[in-house]
Amino acid sequence: MPAYPYEPLASAPFPRAPWRTVFTMYARRYLRRRSVVIVILLANIPTVVGAVLLYLIGQGKQIGPLSDALPNINMKLARPFVDNFLTATAILAAIIGPSAIAGERRAGGVVFHLIRPMTGRELLLGHWLAVSAVLCATGLVPLVALFLFGRLVLPASLLGALPWSAGLRVLGVGAVASALVGLVVIAISASAGNSRGAFLVWLLSYFGSKIAMDVLRAAKVGEVVRCLSLPDVLKQFAAYALEGTARFEGCGPWWMLVFAAIVAAAVVSLTRGVSAVERT
Numbered sequence: 460m461p462a463y464p465y466e467p468l469a470s471a472p473f474p475r476a477p478w479r480t481v482f483t484m485y486a487r488r489y490l491r492r493r494s495v496v497i498v499i500l501l502a503n504i505p506t507v508v509g510a511v512l513l514y515l516i517g518q519g520k521q522i523g524p525l526s527d528a529l530p531n532i533n534m535k536l537a538r539p540f541v542d543n544f545l546t547a548t549a550i551l552a553a554i555i556g557p558s559a560i561a562g563e564r565r566a567g568g569v570v571f572h573l574i575r576p577m578t579g580r581e582l583l584l585g586h587w588l589a590v591s592a593v594l595c596a597t598g599l600v601p602l603v604a605l606f607l608f609g610r611l612v613l614p615a616s617l618l619g620a621l622p623w624s625a626g627l628r629v630l631g632v633g634a635v636a637s638a639l640v641g642l643v644v645i646a647i648s649a650s651a652g653n654s655r656g657a658f659l660v661w662l663l664s665y666f667g668s669k670i671a672m673d674v675l676r677a678a679k680v681g682e683v684v685r686c687l688s689l690p691d692v693l694k695q696f697a698a699y700a701l702e703g704t705a706r707f708e709g710c711g712p713w714w715m716l717v718f719a720a721i722v723a724a725a726v727v728s729l730t731r732g733v734s735a736v737e738r739t
Contacts, residue, residue, distance in 0.1 A: 477577040481585025482592070489555045489593045498554065499597050502547030505539060506601040510608050538706075541697045544598035544633060545690055548640050549665045551594055556644030557657035559586045560732065579736035583649055583729065591641030599633045632697045639693070639722065646725040649732020665689050686714035689721060 489495055560583065606626045644661050651657035668688035675684040685691050685707040695714040698706035707714075 476581070478581040478585035478588070481577075481582055482588045485559070485586060485589035486592050489589060490596075492555070494554050495551060495593065498547060498551050502543060502597050503601045505543050506598075506605050509540075510605055514608075538698075540598065540602060540629075541632070541694060541701075544602075545636060545693055547597050548594040548637060549690070551597060552590065552640050552644040552665075553658060553661055555593060556590055556641070557648050557651070557661055558654040559590060559645055560648040560736065561651045561657045562648075562654040564736065579733045582736060583645060583733055586648075587641050587645045590645055591637045594641055595634055595637035597637075599630055599637075602629060602633070628701055632700045635700075636693050636697070639725075642725045642729070643689070643721065646728035646732060649736060650728045683710055683713050686710040686717055692717050692721065 647660050648657045669690050672684045672688040692714050695706050
């Protein structure tokens with residue numbers, strides 16, 4: 460690991476930015492955890508299945524209705540990947556996110572960082588990028604491999620169904636979702652008093668809101684409740700970005716307002732977290 464910021468600035472002629480040091484350190488630490496590796500492997504089972512189906516289609520095999528739907532990078536293909544990706548990111552965020560800041564504060568690690576030339580803002584930025592990068596790698600790297608595999612395996616007559624622009628849209632959706640989930644979980648971790656509390660708040664924010672909205676919908680409260688939970692907001696965003704159509708009918712502009720409210724709440728919480736970290 461580079462000397463900076465663990466040695467005086469003068470000893471490093473080309474010092475790295477402090478947030479880059481934090482990002483590198485914790486991204487490596489997260490990827491070495493057995494639980495993280497297991498979740499990533501399980502999350503990519505649909506990608507392997509998709510690669511096998513693409514190969515069979517490329518060989519001219521008929522696989523029922525999938526022969527027409529699978530080569531299309533639209534919601535027919537992307538919806539299962541989006542659902543699986545969001546579930547995997549939520550589980551990974553629960554594993555690595557709550558302890559990122561709250562655990563360090565409790566163990567005294569924050570003080571260790573801040574006695575070096577580093578601010579609380581830089582520390583949280585490095586943690587956010589590390590968590591978001593791990594979440595992003597969960598589905599995007601294999602999805603890129605699957606997309607390239609389809610471009611190389613499928614016959615020329617089917618390549619028109621795999622435009623590069625569609626692949627870039629899928630990557631953009633995954634990157635935005637990873638960044639937002641990382642922002643929310645780091646904001647919770649930074650403002651929570653301990654890792655357990657941050658863990659419970661994250662579960663309530665993601666899975667709890669989803670269950671509550673599904674219960675309300677089952678009680679015939681209305682379709683709009685589908686846009687009032689974090690996972691459904693992300694799915695609605697993915698549907699608009701990939702297809703230009705709504706995934707949950709009747710939501711209207713509500714999902715955009717909820718999306719903006721989630722980002723605003725995360726930013727406010729993160730700001731409070733920076734103050735709390737620097738007071739430490």
